[in-house]
Amino acid sequence: MTTKSPYSDEELTAFLDGELDDAASAAIESRLSSDPGLQARLDLLAAPTQQIREAFDAVLPLSPAPPPHIAAAQPTKDVARTTPWKLTAVACLVAAIAAPVGWIVSGAFDQRTKLDDWRDYAAAYHALYVPETLSSSDHDAAQRQAQVDRAGQMLRAELSPYVEPFDTVVFRRAQVLGFDGEPLIQLAFQSASGLPIALCIVRSDGAPDVDLSFEDFDQLRTASWTREGLSFMLISGDAELTEAFAKSIVDRS
Amino acid sequence: MRQSQNTAGLRFIRMALEKNAHESVRTALAEAYPRLWRFCLTTTGRRDRADDLAQMASLRALEKAHLFEPGTALDRWVFRIAQRIWLNELRAETVRQGGGVSQVDDIDLPDERASTETNVFARQVFATVMALPEAQRTAVVLVYVEGYSYKEAAAILEIPIGTVMSRLAAARARLSSPSSEAKGARA
Incomplete structure (x- = not known):
């Protein structure tokens, strides 16, 4: 052929x-x-x-280590070649000279944005609460106290003063949540009318005390303050109740 | 009230998704980084430029993390980003700086297996591929090294599948046995 x-x-x-x-x-x-x-x-x-x-x-091992903006929060064995302080310093430098990159940077930038972030998340989480969320929670007093004790251990703080009743508001349950690897404690309360109220607490060691301030999250009212290494946010759909309850808690601590 | 709660709930979901997108893109980028760098090395033909391009592409990918579709292949996405940066931003400058685009003399393969014939052969193969025209060696690495299909390689390079085929055919003609060096000598 x-x-x-x-x-x-x-x-x-x-x-x-x-x-x-x-x-x-x-x-x-x-x-x-x-x-x-x-x-x-x-x-x-x-x-x-x-x-x-x-x-x-055979060329792959010649690759340089991933740059800090990728590796800082996700250490790999390659990154171990660079010392941590150097990574943080370079990450901050990258953040300073690069276009805004949101929360991808590490170090000081995370410290600055973290507080805003956890409050946004916790508030949005609370926005999903309806009266039935807590009405179906039927723990007895001993179980609730055990929850508070466990949450307090996680947060390394004594939480009992914060679960005292206020007006018609009673404590319903304590949950251990988490944000960026740190515990975020949510103490849930309910008013006589069934309104859910949450007191959210994170550790903020080294942060200065911050006085009580109020802010709206959609139609929810939030009260925030920082005292002795703990940052608080109280939130509910009743502005008056949120403010009065928050003042009473601040006075207790 | 109920309406606003729904709005807030959606906002919560969106925030979580955005944060999740950043984290998953960053994690996947760290894992894929050596392969991204190798692709950049193939494209630029120069180690210093590969370092720059891989850094730029990974930073650009993080900036655009919200555009990344979860469930799709991140490596192909960041390869395409690198390819665009190279063509639009770096290539002309590299050529203008002189010395040609391809300078592979400074790339030494790791010498793990002592100086065996295999190792020598690997160096030759590497050098031969890197001596191909840029368009051909990029297609070769995407298809024969990374294992992408023609369709996937075409999507990364943003060229028709037929162009991938013709680049590979031309590359194969130059790389084929018995000796591409002999063919090069004849050329």
Whole structure:
């Protein structure tokens, strides 16, 4: 057979790479037995792909470690070559000179944004509460006290003063939540009308005391303050109740 | 009241998704970084430029993390980002600075297996691929090293599948046995 092959180099390449459909592949294979010229053309396209892969895999260890903006919060063994203080310093530098990158940076920037973040999350979480959320919570006094004790251990703080009743508001349960790897304690209360109220607490060691202030989150009212290494946020759908309850808690601590 | 609670709930979900997107993109970028750098090395043909391009591409990917579709392949996405930065921002400057685009002399393969014939051969194969024109060696690495399909490679390079095929066919013709060096000598 000396008839000219009907296949282009591109088609033969696709055949070698397994990219032709079954029918086209079968056609080439069946033609091979009767067309020695076709086999010769395939030979001319036979690149050592296995060796190419091995050679390029040998290059991978030459890669530099991932830069700090990727690696800072996700240490890998490669990053261990760089000392932590250096990572933080470079991360801050990257943050300072690069375009705004939200919360991808580490170190000082995280410290600054973290407080805003946990309050947003906790408030949004509370926005999902309806009266039934807490009405169905029927722990007895001993169970509730055990929850408070466990949450207090997690937070390394005595929480009992914060679960005292206020007006018609009674304590219903304590939950251990988490934010950025740190415990976030939520003490849930309910008024006589069924309104859910939450006191959320995180540790903020080293942060200065901050006086009570109020802020709206959609139609929820939040009260925030920081005292002796703990940051608080009280939140409910009743602005008056939130403010009065918050003042009474601040006076207790 | 109920309406506002729903709004807040949606806001919560959106915040969580955005934060999750950043974290998952960052984690995946750290894992894929050596391969991203290798792709940049192939594209730029120069180690210093590969360092720069891989850093720029990963930073750009983090900035655009909210655009990343979870469940899709992050490596292909960041490779495409690197390719765009190279073509739009770095390539012309690199060429203008002289010395050609490709300078692979400063790339030494690790010498883990002593100086065996295998190792010598690996160096030759690497050098031969890197001596291909940029468009061909990039296609070779995406398909034969990274294992992407033609379709995936075409999407990364933002070229038609037919162009991937013709680049690979041309590369295969230059890389084929018995000796591409002999072919090069004839050329």
